Amino acid sequence: MVFKGRTVLAFVLLSMFASSIMTLTIVNPAIFAAVKNEVGAAAAEAKSGLSGKDINKIATTYQLITSKYLSEVDHEELVNGAINGMLETLEDPFTVYMDQKEAKQFGENITSSFQGIGAEVTQEEGKVTIVAPIKGSPAEKAGLHAHDVILSVNGESLDGLTLNQAIMKIRGPKGTQAKLEIVRPGVTDPIQLIVVRDDIDVETVKAEMLEGSIGKIEIRQFATNTAESFNEELAALEKKGLKGLIIDVRNDPGGLLSSVVEIVEPFVPKGKPIVQIENRKGLREETKSEQDGGKPYPVHVLINKGSASASEILAGALHDSAGSKLIGETTFGKGTVQVTFEQEMGDGSNIKMTVYKWLTPDGTWIHKTGIAPDLAVEQPAYFKAAPLSKKQTLKPDMNSEDVKNLQIMLKGAGYDPGREDGYYNDQTAQAVKSFQRANSVPVTGEVDEETATKLEKAIVAAIRDPKNDLQLKAALESIRKEIR
Incomplete structure (x- = not known):
């Protein structure tokens, strides 16, 4: 497999097994070969x-369970359970075992389009x-946030x-519903x-x-096609x-290091x-730029807490080695690299195991801390408001988290609560009555399901309107100063 002059010997995982996509990376082939050799030697030693x-x-x-346990137990489940037990002792959420079915689905998701809710999970x-x-997925439209x-x-x-x-429970065919109960910090x-599951658009660059x-x-x-698309779009802009x-990598959960x-x-x-692997x-070992890089114009990068993994590599590389300014919020903080070992398992199952740290060009390990922006900018409160539960009609004199979110949304929609x-x-x-009048729903001053749904749609529209994007506004203001 060749990526613009670079021979890639194997895929190495940089991020997490996702509900709708797989996020992968590729490291220096020499490093990967060394890992494989180490694993083979370690297996023999073990x-x-x-x-x-x-x-x-x-x-x-095993014999006691199969011969004495009250109920019959499947052989494969016992073996898989033993493997899972060993991996769980590592207390690493990114090291997991996939049985044959899960490994097959994992492999299909690397090369095909996806159906699901469109969210990266760990x-x-x-x-x-x-x-x-x-971005643009059913998960985003339904109001899921990073760290939910x-x-x-x-x-x-x-x-x-x-x-x-x-x-496996979160995923599902297009058009089916995933009714999620979540806890939000x-x-x-x-x-x-x-969340109504759908095809997840693999178009990655806009x-x-x-x-x-x-x-x-x-x-x-x-x-796999992101770098090519990016360079085409950049050339057109130039x-x-x-x-x-x-460059906007907000809510970008990661992907191929080659990209x-x-x-x-x-x-x-x-x-x-560009990046270091430890x-x-x-x-x-460092991955260094092999081009005579450098641009005659300033570059800023938009980041937030949903910028993870490969997005953080991009932000760190441009910041440390190209002098780019980072604007927005501190990133997610995913600083480990995983390798898959399907061939070694020998039966179609797969182990995805953490084998490296990755570090920014200046040697910082951002795991669990993320990358802080040069210019910190929070979005308006309604960007993070939770959807209304719609369990009951909200009325005067109520005091609840739902009412608080209602008030945040009303203010975001232009109605002072x-x-x-x-x-x-x-x-x-x-404020509710004013909103109801403007949106052709019965004017009651109370928030039933119809009013709540219309208010949520109004907030989604407000969030998508660039004029309300304070982080983008800050980036534009900052870059204009540099152009002058």
Whole structure:
């Protein structure tokens, strides 16, 4: 497999097994070959390292279960359970075992389009956690946010499931519903969301020329065709007289390192590092720019807490090695690299195991801390408002988290509720009536399902309107200063 002059020997995982997409990376082939050799040697050593007593304990446990346990137990489930048990002792959410069915689905998702909710997920302290909803996906439209914890899907609890088992419940055919119960940081009560599964658009790059000949290129994920699309769009913008560039990787959960390298290299001078990889012994190897990179115009990068994995590599590389300014929020913080071992398993199953750290060009390991922006900019409060539960009609004198979110949404839609503390006062009721009049629903001053749905749609429209994007506005203002 060749990526613009670079022979790639194998895929190495950079990010998490996702509900609708796979995020992968490719590291230096020499490093990967070394890992494979180390694994082979380690496997041989492990076999010799297991004493007869160890093997006897395992075999005896298996025999006792199959011969004495109250119910019959499937052989494959026992073996898979033993493997999962060993991996779980590592307490690493990114190291997982995939049985034949899961591994097959994993392989298909690498090369095909996807059906699902469109969100990258991981497992933190046993909880299935959103890394980022894909831009334009059903998950984003339904109001899922980075760091939301999914408790259940269609009434089935995810507690106690492996990440892959949870993903199998989240995924589903296009048009079917995933009724999610989630917990959101800072929100007291669980939130109910309905996400309609759909085909996930694999179009990863969107470009436009903004006022003042400032280009904006949005990267939604780093797939096999992303770098090619990015470079085509960049060339088109440059032909139009590009004076400054904004690269937007907000809510981009990651992808192929090869794509990151191809995108970043034209901006980074030859010989400067793009990313570093560190193994368990602390030995590091750099991926350096092989091009005479550098642009005659300023470049800013938009980031937020949903920018993860490969997005963080791009942000770190452009910041440290190309002098780009980062604007927005601190990123997710995914700084480990996983390798898949399907061939070694020998039966169609697969183990995805953490084998490296990745570090920014200046040697910073951003795992669990993320990359902080040069210019911190928060979006308006309604960007993060939770959808209304619609369990009951909201009325004056109520005091709840739902009312608080209602007030945040009303203010975002241009109707002043007078307060945002969750108490439904007279001014909140008047704001509701004004909204109802403007949107052709019965004017009651109370929020039933119809009013709640229309208000949520109004907020989605407001969020998508660039004039409300404070982070983009800050990037434009900053880049204009540099152009002058």
